[in-house]
Amino acid sequence: MTTTTERGRPVGELLRYWRRTRGMSQLDLSIETGVSARHLSFVETGRSRPSPELILRLADQLDMPLAERNTVLLAGGYAPAYPARELNDPELAPIRAAARQILDGHSPYPALLIDQHWHLVEANAAVALFTTGAEPHLLAPPVNVLRLSLHPDGMARRILNLPEWRAHLLARLRQQAVATGDPALSDLHEELRGYPSGNDRTAPVSDAASRVVIPLRYRHGDQELSFFSTTTLFGTPLDVTVSGLAVEAFFPADQATTATLHALGTPAAGLG
Structure with missing residues (x-):
């Protein structure tokens, strides 16, 4: 690393x-x-x-x-104290299994497992809601989910509050880069800053979630879906790889989105 x-x-x-x-x-x-x-x-x-x-x-x-x-x-002349196993290492099988259970249990809402550089590790089938229509070069492994989100050939063209969501992601990435001292994250931050920022004139929304968290307002066909996200980390990690893993889960921010996602069921897998 x-x-x-x-x-x-x-x-x-x-x-x-x-x-x-x-x-x-x-x-x-x-x-x-x-x-x-x-x-x-x-x-x-x-x-x-x-x-x-x-x-x-x-x-x-x-x-x-x-x-x-x-x-x-x-x-200091000493041996490393923490291993950095590959994700397919048998010793990490319980971690992968736990993550898979979280992802599958979150359906029909989107959820994905990412590494320390925001590369996609696994995703549930509902993430296809976000990836459908993205250009192939953004879906070629390793998929970087922040690049996929903010690139004009990816999700950005369907994010209705792009300036707000972009600012949220960039601030979060910047904080992570500073906290970890990882230049790969700083480089990613600079790259994403160069993407178009969208139209700042975002129409207000009235759902309750938008008053307490920044929602992701996403166009799906002729519908507007609204989400908020949570991040789950693995507690007390003693492995470098595990310490960088996180589950990003999206929840519906209003009743209309909840009803739509349940009506859609589980779409065909687009990633993972």
């Missing part, structure tokens, strides 16, 4: 980078971890070599992604 904290940089520089990224002073980190500020200074400047236990204690307090913790451990 490529990260902002370039391989080859000293362990102290990496720890200082993440401390500053999290907006903490050496004193703040010292108080939270019980490590003296003097010792932290020595570690960051290379005058003292941190133990693997100290690296992991600091990484935990700094909420560093698991992949970054491995990078810092390697920089």
Whole structure:
């Protein structure tokens, strides 16, 4: 996995980078971890070599992604602490099975499993509602669901509140890029920012959900469907791959959308 904290940089520089990224002073980190500020200074400047236990204690307090913790451990001359298995690894079979159960159980509403870079891993059949009509180049693996959503050849031409939904997705992606320090996410953010933003004159809606969350207003044939989304993460992951997985589930935001989706049933699968 490529990260902002370039391989080859000293362990102290990496720890200082993440401390500053999290907006903490050496004193703040010292108080939270019980490590003296003097010792932290020595570690960051290379005058003292941190133990693997100290690296992991600091990484935990700094909420560093698991992949970054491995990078810092390697920089310190230690073995990585967290495996990064392939999704088809037998040890991840229970994770895949759990995700599949969530996806299938969510029908007839759309739901999909994505990785840390927003690539599609699996989807239920109802996601075909969103992918129908998208150009083939956006559906060729690996499918990036944010690119599919905002590209003018994808879902964007059917999103009725595109400026609002686009701003929501870009803000979320930007926050994720900053939190993880992952340049692939920063690059994706820059790419998506260059896509057309749509017409800002979006007609207001009166459904209750639109007053508490940003809805996705989507044109399906001659109907307007309204959704809100939720994100489910896997708790207490100890594997780099699992730590990046998330289930994105869409729920109807009004009764008309609920009725339409149940009338449609489960469409033919378009992805997954």
